[in-house]
Amino acid sequence: MTIASAPARPVGQLLRDWREPRRLSQLELSIQAEISTRHLSFVETGRSRPTPEMILKLTEHLDVPLRERNQLLLAGGYAPAYPQHGLDAPELASVREALRLVLTGHEPRPALVINRWWELLDANAAVAVLTAGCAPELLAPPVNVLRLSLHPDGMAPRIRNLAQWRGHLLEQVRRRAEQTGDERLVQLHDELAGYPGGREAAPRSANVVLPLRLEHETGELSFFSIAATVETAADVTVEELVIESFYPADAGTAQRLRALV
Structure with a gap:
């Protein structure tokens, strides 16, 4: 199983980079993910550290591919959640x-x-x-x-x-x-x-x-x-x-x- 190295950028910035191209406001994403807009804003600006559960919840609503979900977890200081086996495994x-x-x-x-x-x-x-x-x-x-x-x-x-x-x-x-x-x-x-x-x-x-x-x-x-x-x-x-x-x-x-x- 392959484990990628952690991205250099903070997880909050990476989450914002996924949200903005989808043309979702913080309010719209917070409603979908059932969290407060204030909390999401703090996560994106780095004032609050998201839990792995929060990262996975946000990436689910942002339709982030599994490879990038693992990268976001690594950026947040957590282990990847999804395995990556070779096709011959x-x-x-x-x-x-x-x-x-x-x-x-x-x-x-x-x-x-x-x-x-x-x-x-x-x-x-x-x-x-x-x-x-x-x-x-x-x-x-x-x-x-x-x-x-x-x-x-x-x-x-x-x-x-x-x-x-x-x-x-x-x-x-x-x-x-x-x-x-x-x-x-x-x-x-x-x-x-x-x-x-x-x-x-x-x-x-x-x-x-x-x-x-x-x-x-x-x-x-x-x-x-x-x-x-x-x-x-x-x-x-x-x-x-x-x-x-x-x-x-x-x-x-x-x-x-x-x-x-």
Whole structure:
């Protein structure tokens, strides 16, 4: 289990940093958390030291991810409340089994498991349809699926609607970076933004979703994706897992997939 080092900033300032982007006043948060506004003000200014129970209550109402809840507890002088096991740890054996069932059950359609930073943790055989032709160095672990998608030596040359798909992915990273305050995500966004390919909003059309339109030797493959998470996670690693499943956006793609995989 990984234990992070304590942040340098006081816990009150960190709580305020989580409250303000959510556009919650001290009054609104204090009502939700059933504490006095005066007490919350004292906590944020450092005049009062919050208990671990108070920190957890506030972070629950602020929808703070488990990783950052542990950081706030450390800043307050307390031990982390949520474990963080490696995905290969015995404690997560049932989670691994469930993930593998989802991935294999989704074939012949591509599906993969990623973490908070879009690093590839597992995938089914059909993902090879997406990654065909990518440079070997981009496929060496740890694989970042966004880098693999947008890098000039990755999938980018095969993505027919690259500007739209790139804009969609950059917006996802930007939003998650703002939600978590994670510097690694900020750096990832800056790296991806430096790749060529343009950036466009999805055009208004008859499409109900933005498809990933990918060139393939058998013809164009068109996908849309659905992401799933573990809603009841009480472990940092498990909370950050995302299963991204790709589905054919048209009948032609479905037929080609059945023949390919």
